[in-house]
Amino acid sequence: MVNAKIISVGNELLIGQTTNSNATFISEKLYSINIEVKKIVAIGDNEVDLMEELIDSEKYYNITVITGGLGPTHDDITKSVLLKFFNDELVFNEKIYENIENLFKIRGIKTPSINKEQAMVPTKALIIWNRIGTAPGFCFEKDEKLYIALPGVPYEMEEMMNNSVVPMLTEKYSGGVGYIKKSKTFLTIGISESSLAEMIGNVEDIIGEHKLAFLPSLIGVKLRVDVSAETNEQISEILSKIESKLRNKIDEYIYGVDNDQLEKIVGNLLKLKNLKLATAESCTGGLLANKITDISGSSEYFLGGVNVYSNESKVNILGVNESTIRKYGAVSEETALEMAINVRELFKSDIGISITGIAGPDGGTDEKPVGLVYIGYSDNRKNFVKKFLLGHLRLRNKIRAAYHALDIIRKELTKE
Amino acid sequence: MVNAKIISVGNELLIGQTTNSNATFISEKLYSINIEVKKIVAIGDNEVDLMEELIDSEKYYNITVITGGLGPTHDDITKSVLLKFFNDELVFNEKIYENIENLFKIRGIKTPSINKEQAMVPTKALIIWNRIGTAPGFCFEKDEKLYIALPGVPYEMEEMMNNSVVPMLTEKYSGGVGYIKKSKTFLTIGISESSLAEMIGNVEDIIGEHKLAFLPSLIGVKLRVDVSAETNEQISEILSKIESKLRNKIDEYIYGVDNDQLEKIVGNLLKLKNLKLATAESCTGGLLANKITDISGSSEYFLGGVNVYSNESKVNILGVNESTIRKYGAVSEETALEMAINVRELFKSDIGISITGIAGPDGGTDEKPVGLVYIGYSDNRKNFVKKFLLGHLRLRNKIRAAYHALDIIRKELTKE
Structure with missing residues (x-):
């Protein structure tokens, strides 16, 4: 070469x-x-x-x-x-x-x-x-x-x-090279580098003599596959075989490929299904709404959101029950659930998504440590909450929580 | 070396x-x-x-x-x-x-x-x-x-x-070098590189044989002064002389030095004066609230905010008059003013700040081009709106609008 x-x-x-x-x-x-x-x-x-x-x-x-x-x-x-x-x-x-x-x-x-x-x-x-x-x-x-x-x-x-x-x-x-190279990157979220490696198992079984690189990033691990062959047809064939083997093992964690952005993927899904979204954020303080509105044309599917940073605003503006916060705390499954349901009502949107957690570095306890985040989801058929334990760095926790929220919406919209 | x-x-x-x-x-x-x-x-x-x-x-x-x-x-x-x-x-x-x-x-x-x-x-x-x-x-x-x-x-x-x-x-x-170098960077906002250069005038009058670099950034122009001398005392003396000469000419544009963050400076001022803040965002879609909550401890002074991305949410959630939007448009001085006043009432905060504008790349007209942004301010003594013409890039417009809003708060809190 x-x-x-x-x-x-x-x-x-x-x-x-x-x-x-x-x-x-x-x-x-x-x-x-x-x-x-x-x-x-x-x-x-x-x-x-x-x-x-x-x-x-x-x-x-x-x-x-x-x-x-x-x-x-x-x-x-x-x-x-x-x-x-x-x-x-x-x-x-x-x-x-x-x-x-x-x-x-x-x-x-x-x-x-x-x-x-x-x-x-x-x-x-x-x-x-x-x-x-x-x-x-x-x-x-x-x-x-x-x-x-x-x-x-x-x-x-x-x-x-x-x-x-x-x-x-x-x-x-030309003519002296004899073969062509191409790479494709699979973007994952919600799984660590080492767990991915374990799930994938023997790398050679999947990629043969080609190459696979693990590239950790803030949002998730990227998997880059490099293949080479003599013709473009062979390249496509090899790549599609590798892709199906990879997806067979880790499909649920792959949200996109190459330069895809999760906020854009979610936006496209919402547009396609003609659904409107509203957000209720506590610990992410507007980051989720900000990411959503980074996409040009997001006004087609994003109605808006509330950043209810104080307990009073959770109660007064979003209508969370005072007793829920008193009994379970602002960072709890119960509060997250009410936030998601209520923001959907407040904005009359199809989907409501909520985030409440402890971004850190202060405010953690043994029971509720820094990095604990609840994300609530509500649409006209179901309401649920997922719990996450992120890390101990404030800005990373905010970013990871926002992308986990986007991924929850993505998964719901690709279920049927 | x-x-x-x-x-x-x-x-x-x-x-x-x-x-x-x-x-x-x-x-x-x-x-x-x-x-x-x-x-x-x-x-x-x-x-x-x-x-x-x-x-x-x-x-x-x-x-x-x-x-x-x-x-x-x-x-x-x-x-x-x-x-x-x-x-x-x-x-x-x-x-x-x-x-x-x-x-x-x-x-x-x-x-x-x-x-x-x-x-x-x-x-x-x-x-x-x-x-x-x-x-x-x-x-x-x-x-x-x-x-x-x-x-x-x-x-x-x-x-x-x-x-x-x-x-x-x-x-x-340490000890092996023989002379000491130090640099100090002055962070400005709201003024172009060339206007700064004009206001500063003859650079040598200010820095003598030392160095001054103009470093444009997204938020504003940074001025880095590099000085060298034999002792730390000499360094401090030279730097303080240069600083007073610089501030004499451009002080109103300097919001901080070195690694200062405007969102932290504003937070410290709010804490010092025991004032609470609420935000109402349209085109920035949560970016301002997100920047404010990047600072650990921001819950002491930030009550929350609304991201009223649709016109309906501006009316229904924030109580902006439907007739105001109909008559002047969602991107107008009048809407920005109502947003700032109403978000202050909604959150019962001391200060309300609002942003409405056209982030782009679409949505601009001859009369209201991409980059037009109105920022509203409200406290218990006054309400006002400032108009900005930013650029044509969506993400840059969002960031610059959010930082201009922070700078408006900073200037109000340092006036007395």
């Missing part, structure tokens, strides 16, 4: 000022055309460090993509290091100079002399045209290995990757 | 699925304590590649920080590679096992056998305690060089960096 290394150049990457999202973009593009990125390196604006990386590339990688350090200022070192490495020299390129002049003319500015330098290009490199900026890119080839240098400005680099580098690499390696 | 390398382990980093924001976080932390990150490397879940990186680290770097690959599943390779590299073996650690058991107990789950493996730790390493997850971190020392391994789960890694690694490194390398 053709492999690659990405080198990102820039001090800003090493002091925590900039996240290396350029490398993410390039990796994704290369992965999509079956080139395996084996390593991503970020170094400063430092000639020696870049030279060492090129020497390393020469030994191990078919393709090296360098971003950054092609600008016109004193700390841009990529071009000069490439010249040394390939024992090359610069020539003036009329066409690039015209392009630079044009870019400044559009902005009504005379070309600064510092940018004229950018029309000086290596003799041994193929020029990669920059349609939207002043720094051209370069592609050197030596001993059948490619060294591609692109600017670090994200939109310039992205344009050049999409319109020049990807087409060039696809052509060069 | 003490230098460092960061190694991030995980296939997801090489296929463009995950951006390496862990490395950004670690770089920033190390930079803040005068440790120079020279190189960041991302590699896959691959034993050989990690071993090669460790061999490279041994030659060139004082500190190597590794993230990822410490989980309990088959693709987690960091621990086994470290064992080989340091010629070490595993022992069972009772205390870590108790911690793991506790984490599962809180969630009401029996510890899965796969997690017991995580209590097996290297004999030669210092254990870095993980307060919120099952994977402990390790710190090996060899030939005066440190090798620190942390989990890849961001919130666990961040907690361990903040509470264990940074204090450890600060102590180890």
Whole structure:
């Protein structure tokens, strides 16, 4: 398989000022055309460090993509290091100079002399045209290995990757690669990484020679399946076999795939069934309603909600019985149930969902510890409450409680 | 100067699925304590590649920080590679096992056998305690060089960096640096970067030879001042001079410094004045209440709120006049005013705050474009509404509207 290394150049990457999202973009593009990125390196604006990386590339990688350090200022070192490495020299390129002049003319500015330098290009490199900026890119080839240098400005680099580098690499390696890779991610909620692993059992039985990765996140564990085969048809077939084996074991925990959002999935279900929702929140303090209304068009199915943070507001606004709170407490199955039933009545909605719990860090007791959460559900056929024991971190508890509430709605709406 | 390398382990980093924001976080932390990150490397879940990186680290770097690959599943390779590299073996650690058991107990789950493996730790390493997850971190020392391994789960890694690694490194390398650097960040809201720059005028008059950076963020522009001097006393003196000059020019826009949160500042003011707050939200859909309740202890001053997303709920639950909505619209000064006054009555609070607007991307007209937001305020002495024109992005509009509402409360509470 053709492999690659990405080198990102820039001090800003090493002091925590900039996240290396350029490398993410390039990796994704290369992965999509079956080139395996084996390593991503970020170094400063430092000639020696870049030279060492090129020497390393020469030994191990078919393709090296360098971003950054092609600008016109004193700390841009990529071009000069490439010249040394390939024992090359610069020539003036009329066409690039015209392009630079044009870019400044559009902005009504005379070309600064510092940018004229950018029309000086290596003799041994193929020029990669920059349609939207002043720094051209370069592609050197030596001993059948490619060294591609692109600017670090994200939109310039992205344009050049999409319109020049990807087409060039696809052509060069077509027929030489022999197989295609694809990944699919299954999003789970309500189960720990290790319990999932136990339920899945022997990984090889499910994925064979392909790959399965467990990726824990705040909401739940993501399972990423990476498969490779010779044709798209084979890929689809393999993926659907793996999916059915996975779903056979853990389907009830899977709420979506790839970039699905639970709040959007629930919204789509509500729209499809023409049902209206209302929320009653205590410990999540509006987070659930906030997540629901992050989705554009949520006014079609979300009527609103109440954040009844104090006991008085639970009684006065939501009509929870004072005696229920006195007898069982604000954090109880009984209170959660009344909250769900009453908010449905108050908003005249089809579904009422409620959350009451102890977010922490204070307020916990032995009997009712921090992380204890009750979620109530009410529709025209049934009312019920589920109990959860989350963790001891306030913000995580709020988020997890809100997503568990969404998942309860999802499960109810997909039952029939 | 003490230098460092960061190694991030995980296939997801090489296929463009995950951006390496862990490395950004670690770089920033190390930079803040005068440790120079020279190189960041991302590699896959691959034993050989990690071993090669460790061999490279041994030659060139004082500190190597590794993230990822410490989980309990088959693709987690960091621990086994470290064992080989340091010629070490595993022992069972009772205390870590108790911690793991506790984490599962809180969630009401029996510890899965796969997690017991995580209590097996290297004999030669210092254990870095993980307060919120099952994977402990390790710190090996060899030939005066440190090798620190942390989990890849961001919130666990961040907690361990903040509470264990940074204090450890600060102590180890204190005294070796020779001069002190310190930065202070001033947080502003309600003013653009360019207007701030105009008001501040000549930067050198304010900061002399020190540094001032303008950092735009979602909520407002942050101004970071970096100063350096030989003693802590000098640092304090320089910083306080700069602060008074800055506040002289832009004080009304500064709501806090460094890691201050506006929702916490407002909460403290409410507590201090013994005032209770209630919220009425339309376009922000619960985000304001959610931010307020992110602060532990907010039940002392936050009674609750309503998310009146539909017009019916504005009328039925909040008692807004039907004629007001008919005549002026749900997004209007008049509706915002009634919402603020009525929510104060409904919850019997001292202050009522309301938000109604068009979050977008749809629903805008020429007269009332996307981004138009009215925020209403009501207390026992006055009622008023402020109008804002935000942007065209839904989630940003929600956040900016919520923070403008908090800032209105802050300004009212600091007036006398």
